[in-house]
Amino acid sequence: MKAISYPVYGDPDVLEYGDRPEPKLGPDSVLVKVRAASVNPVDWKVLAGYLDPALDAVFPVIPGWDVAGVVEKAGPSVSEFKPGDEVIGYVREDFVSRGTFAEYVAAPIRTLARKPRNTSFEEAAGLPLAGLTAYQSLHRSLKVREGETVLVHAAAGGVGSLAVQIARAHGVKVIGTASARNHDYLRSLGATPVEYGEGLAERVREVAPDGVDAVLDLVGGEALQLSPGLLAEGGRLASIADGGVLELGGDYVFVRPDAADLLALTELVERGEVKVEVAAVYPLEKAADAFRDSIGGHTRGKIAISVA
Template sequence: MKAVTVPVFGGPEVLRIAELPDPQPGPGEVRVRVHAAGVQPVDIAVRDGYSPPGAKLDLPAVLGNEFAGVVDALGPGVGQWRVGDEVIGFRTLNGQAELVVVDAGQLVAKPAGMPWEHAGALSASGQTAHTALRLLGVGPGDTVLVHAAAGGVGTAAVQLARAWGATVIGTASERNHDYLRGLGAVPVTYGEGLVGRVRAVAPQGVDAAFDAAGRGALEASVELVADRGRIGTAVDFEGAERLGLLKVRTDRTAGRLAELVELWEAGGLRLEIAEALPMERAAEAHRLVGAGHVRGKVVLTF
């Protein structure tokens, strides 16, 4: 099989498409022929030398922690899947390859009408947003501030909060304001003066804040949200430690992913794909994600 690999740590230029042995599923495992796989900021961190918790990072490393494809082989003891099933899945590393082996419990069925690019980009950002909003106790009647609301995680967070009955204020550049309105959020421009702009559109106050941006978002959130237990970040752990805020580490489960799929099927979750690129253009995908201004997600296709 071919896979997107990191033979040495460095910039996007170090990425290589390598031929590797086809993986074989063991007991309780499923092999999936990948059609699409999302590119996440963590892929960039791994390329730079970061080891995900619980993972043993050997070079060359195969990137990717979310994917969608078709089941093509079953290990012993797998009863819930059949060869030919279309699935969405997650695992730590090895997802950006033509073939991936995964525990059978880390897959959910892909809806027939969901495009492959959307399916491949659903798990990572969607589960991060879902984890964060549950930790923050977001529910009916809340006013929630989402930083970087037009990105992959932010797009999911806005729509989940709206589905759970909250009013959402989202920070983004002005070019993304109409996009956020379409998701049901009240857009505000990030940067200097953010606190005043949020107060102007939310005179009732802000109950919770979720940071998917960094860049001073936590300091602004502390000024706006009275309860520090309802401020969380998925990106600025140093700032969270300093200010006594929640550090959001994604708790990925098939049940959480299935809930996201159900919301998509009900029309409550829109997935935005900024670029869908063939795996051979992985370096370009990394440059796009690394620039930090992507609306939605970047996806590799196989």
């Protein structure tokens, strides 16, 4: 099969397009013919070796954890899916080697859900990792409730835009930080935008003078440090970007595969309450350019990889 892989840690220049062995199918897995994948910041951080030794690499590594595709074959213990089913998945193992930037991936059923019927494969591929990160941060860590107000830092990005929509779908008010050029976009998602940068705390307090019930930090650094001062009494704090959140009494979130959570996201999309914005689509052989695009930052929505 054709795939993207890398033989050593490095930058996008070490990514290679070529032939790799088709993955072997385990009893609890399905073989997915990949139609699309998506790029997440964690992909190029893994590529650079930033997550070693938390995630061991078995070289050569095929990158990618997001997938949307069609079941080609099911393992002997699988009854949940059959050949021809359209699925999405956050296909992460406890090591990195057998990723989704390929024509086929062997995906454990614990990582999969049915694909939303009302999306393209490219849109669907942008949902799993970013959507699960947002969903688990809001519901498991922050435990936001209807009528509360949550502040989302970097609300126009891949995770942030989904967090805004998931929160709004559950009756939560959202204040989102973003550059001025993305404010109309955030309003279209139902959030109240505020510009990040110097004076951010004052701008948030103008919108929520009594404080917010929860803060979801997707940036780290200064944005995280000022967040406790924006919380109302009993407010909660979570970050996916900065482990220093623990010293501030908050939760550090590292997303995990969860079939039930992924199905909940599929249902939100099918009800029209959540939509994945695709910023750009690259063919598989141009994955290195997709990585460079992601590294450049300031992407609104998701970067997809199309696998013909």
